[in-house]
Structures are given as structure tokens and as C-alpha cells.
Amino acid sequence: MIRPKNKAVFGLTSRLHYAWVVIAIAAFMHMAGGSIRQAFGVLIVPLEENMGWNPATVTLAYALASIIGALLAPLSGYCTDRYGARKVILVGVATFAIGALLTGVISEVWHLWISYGLFLGVASACFNVPIITTATYWFRTHLGYGVGLLQASHGLGPAVMAIIVSVLIAGVSWQTTFFSIGVVGGIIMLVLMAFFRNRPSDIGGWAFGAPESDDPQVQRDPVQEKLRLKAFRASMQSTATFWKLVAIHFLGCASHAIVIIYIIPIAVLGGMEEIAAAGVLSTLALVSVTTRFLTPVISDYIGARGTMATAFIWQGLPVLMLFWAHEPWQFYMFAVVFGIGYGGEGSAFPVINRQYFGRGPMGASFGWQQFGAGTGMALGAWLGGALFWLFDSYTATILVSTFTSIGGAVVIMSMEPTSRVLIPNWEDTVAATPAAADD
Secondary structure, X not given: OOOOOOOOOOOOOOOOXXXXXXHHHHHHHHHHHHHHHHOXXXXXXXXXXHHOOOHHHHHHHHHHHHHHHHHHHHHHHHHHHHHOHHHHHHHHHHHHHHHHXXXXXXXXXXXXXXXXXXXXXXXXXXXXXXXXXXXXXXXOOOHHHHHHHHHHHHHHHHHHHHHHHHHHHHHOXXXXXXXXXXXHHHHHHHHHHOOOOOOHHHHOOOOEOOOOOOOOOOOOOHHHHHHHHHHHHHHHHOOHHHHHHHHHHHHHHHHHHHHHHHHHHHHHXXXXXXXXHHHHHHHHHXXXXXXXXXXXHHHHHHOHHHHHHHHHHHHHHHHHHHHOOOOHHHHHHHHHHHHHHHHHHOXXXXXXXXXXXXXXXXXXXXXXXXXXHHHHHHHHHHHHHHHHHHHOOOHHHHHHHHHHHHHHHHHHHOOOOOOOOOOOOHHHHOOOOHHHHHO
């Protein structure tokens, strides 16, 4: 059988497989949606100097955003499975724009908790889970390349935004900075969503790398689809490996949250200028782009477990370099070394999920793993400031960052090899769960 080309969308030609169009759109959404929150460290010093706010109270906004994102991640995944990623992402676009605009007019620290903590926390949940879940639907083979591009964009966003926000705050007003981000970013994302599609079946096409013998993907009966969602979710979450992946996400994110939030204050405390210190954050984020792309690709070929454990160790040990960093070049050297491990720490999660659990509808389950990530980010953001307040130094903060990463590597290596799918027969349980249609 000669397979027909994927249908064109809005006049776009189908010569390029539409999976790459979806990935390109998702990459921009991932970059724009996560960049402001991940570049939060550049706001601490300006708010401390201009508003007189304590860094511990300022970073509560980041912690709150992480908590909100974590709590809503399972719901975001569930809605992605039921209603499609596109609708969920559109909610994220709206909350992203509102959060940025409100941040432009804050006058009290609790305003920041609402604009940054609440609205951008909701936006992160609406971006992260649907975008990664969609990538797994569009690729039968070479998932590592698609995920790698997404994860690379997620690292590039903070690298660019940290410098842009620092320069804008220094050169124009605070209000102009965030109004520009909210309006321009919101408009671009809305335009791109017109071309976004949830699954190949939305355009009568096939996933990238699907064999010629595959039947064309079609929309399933809603009742049957609910049964499939219930069966896969129950099978996946019944394994110890699934919950270990949640714990790993928690430990890895707690570790690097400490660094990305406090590296600028640590560098300023070491004598660097604010914009130069922001360059340290941008450098580690920019370096991470390489391993964000390479780690999923390598994991796709040789297995994700060992690859991820290596990245966790590489993320944790370099943090100890901050004990000896006193000159700008030493901070930048740290940024380069740390950025390699930081980029690889979380980028292979979609690949390891595919290797362990196959190609089922894992939006809701992946949402629980994002819950682990979000709570880890929240704990790291809060704990770093609390330990500094308690001990009047970042010594304990640095040690916690190192030990949580090493702990994550230990948990990874306690899991099964990725050479076999853990739940190969999950679809056999669909017919046995008629009550699932009522969920």
C-alpha cells in the first residue's frame, strides 16, 4: 500500500512530516511559557534593592508557582487525555499573559505571589504536561530527537530571558518589561496554536516512523477511549517504577532549583555586578541546551536509566565548586560544568516512560511525575533561602543541592533495566473494566 501524505493544515504543505511542525510550535510554547518562571533569579536583587523586599519573601512567589504547577499537573494530564493538549495549552496562554501583565503593576510583595505564583503556576501546568505528552503521540520512532528539540528549547528560553529581563529592567521601566512580555508573547502563542494538532489522527495521518502496514489513525469512540485511559493509568501506576520516577523528578528538581534561583545572589555576594551575575544563569541555561537535546537522543539508543543516572551525578557534584568560586571566571566555569548535567537531568523522562510503559495515553500519569518535579522546585526554592536565613551563608544550601542529585542517581539505578516494557499487555484489561466508562 502506498501511504498518502499527511493532510496540509491551513495551506501548509505536507512534504515535511507534520510531527516536526507540531514539535516546532511546542518548542516555542515550551520556551516562552517556561522562560519567565525559570529566569526568576534575575528579579531577586532588583526587588530587594528597589522595593526593599526580603529575598525569602520574594522567592515565595517562585515556590508558590512551583506548588501550583505541581498540584495542577495531574489534572492537566487528565484533561490532556480527555480533551486534548490544544485546549489545555490555550488556558496556559491566557494565564501566562495575565500573569505577566499583573507582574508589571505590582506594588506589594503579595501582589507578586498572585501574579507570578498563582497565574504563572497555572500556566506552567498547562504547558509542561500537554506539550511533552503530545510529543509521544507524534513519534513512533526517533522520539528522542523530538523530545530533545523540546527540551533544548526549554533550556534556551531562560538563557535568553535572563539577559533580556535584566537589560530591560535596567533600561526601561518594570511595567514596560512585563507588559511587553505578556502582550507580545501572548499574541505569538495564540497565532501558533492555530497550527497545533493534538494527534496524527486529527489530520488523518500517521506518527513519524510508523510502518507502512499501520492502518491510518482515526478518532476512537469516546466511551472506548475512556476505558483505555482508565486501563493504562491503572497498569502504569501499579508499578513501583512509576512512583520511583515521581521521586526522581522531585529530587532532581529540588537540586537544580536551588542553583537556578540562588546562583545570582550567590554570585553578587561574591562581588559580581548584577548583569554579570545574570550572565552566569544565562550561561548555565545555554550550556544545558546541548545536553537537553543529546540526552533524550542517547537514551533512545542505549537506554535511559544509565544515561539519566550519569546526568544526575554530573548535576550534583559540580555544585561543590561554589565553595571555591570567588572570581567571575570561576562562576562562569561552574556554569559551564553544571549546565552539562543540569541539561541532562530531566530531559529523558518522556523517553524512559516510553521504554518502561510503551505507547499508551500517559498524560495523567506523566502529570503525576510533573507533580514530583513541581514540589521539588518549590522545596528547593524555599529551602535555599530558609537555610541562608538560618545559617547566614549558602554552605548548607549547596550541600543540599548536591545530596539530592546524588540521591536521585541512587534511586534511578535501583530501577529495572529499560530493555523491556513493564506493562506489555495493559490493553487486555480494557474489556474487564466496564465501570471505567463512568469516570
